[in-house]
Amino acid sequence: MSDNQQLEIESKEGPSGLTPDHPDHPVTKVQTDGDYVQFGNERYLRSELVEAFGGTLNPGLSPPPKHDFANPAPLGLSAFALTTFxxxxxxxEARGVTIPNIVVGLAFFYGGAAQLVAGMFEIAVGNTFGGVALSSYGGFWGSWAAIQVDAFGIKAAYAEEPKQxxxxxxxxxxxxxxxTFFMMLMTVKSTVAFFMVFFLLTITFLLLAISEFNGSTAVKKAGGVFGLLTAFTAWYNAYAGIANPQNSYITIKGVQLPDFQNRV
Structure with a gap:
């Protein structure tokens, strides 16, 4: 074996000689030892771990943030909620409004840009799930807005083929x-409200897609109803992440979903 081939193997396997997808790789390995849980090379008391909570977009037990940043999740959730609302x-078709272009500004600057920034800060505080979710839905709103803007030429490309x-x-x-469906699967060990955001959003996307395929106004309105439920649930989680005894008389404690794996 040449030196170059050996270096290539070592770079893929890392210093432990194991590939990153191996369950015993030091970066991905999670071990439980009594009151201690080890994430990769770092060991924590279980009591020191952060529980799943929709207000922080944390879907399961995880180490506490290493950076002293404010919680970015409520910004992303609020941006998503208002634009969706x-x-x-x-x-x-509330108040007879059927033209969606009033949402373009929100979609570019609040649901899009603000949510994307919140997603980047989620990555900075070490929350992979929150970073992927907020950044992705920020991208969704930006791409949706682009469809509505004539300068992008997206609608114009289909001018002669409305069905297409x-x-x-x-x-x-x-x-x-x-x-959204596979993101929902990663919230099944979190809290009821956290799970419901992604569950309701999954149904919303499905109904809106069906309404586009069959041209059904009734299905589109049903998608709108589920979208409203999604928006209010996202606002609920945002409030839970901001409200505390120092700023509000009304605070929210997340209701944990059962972890059936730990009961076996």
Missing amino acids: VLSLINC FANAIGIFLIGWFIF
Whole structure:
């Protein structure tokens, strides 16, 4: 074996001689030893670990943040909630409004940019789930807004094929349904409210995709209703992440979902 080949193998396997997907790799290995839990090379008392909580977008037990940043999750949740709220009311044809372009500004600057920034700070504090979720949905709102803006030429490309445009939007929404579904699977050990955000959002994307494929106004309105439920649940989690005894008489404690694995 040449020196170059040996170096390539070592770079893939790391100093332990194990590939990153190996269960005993020091970076990914999680061990429980009585009152202690070891994440990779670091050992923590179980009492020191941060519990799953929607207000921090933390889906399970994890080490406390190493950086002294404010909690970015409520910003991302609020940006997502308000943008979803407005669009969902339009999908429900509230007050006779059916043209969604009023949401474009929100989608670019609040649901898009502000949520993306919050996602970047989630990564900075070590919350991979929160970073992926907020950054991705920030990207969703930016891409949705681009479809509505004539300068991007997206609608114009389908000007002579309106049915094809509806199907294309449906495919776009199906992609987000799939992404949201597998993100939902990573919240099944968290809290009820945290899980409900992704559960309701999964249904919302599915209904809106179906409405694009079959042109059903009733299904679109149903998607709007589930979108409103999603928005209020996201606001609830945002409030839970901000409210504390120092600033409010009303605080929220997350209701944990049962962990059946630990009961075996």
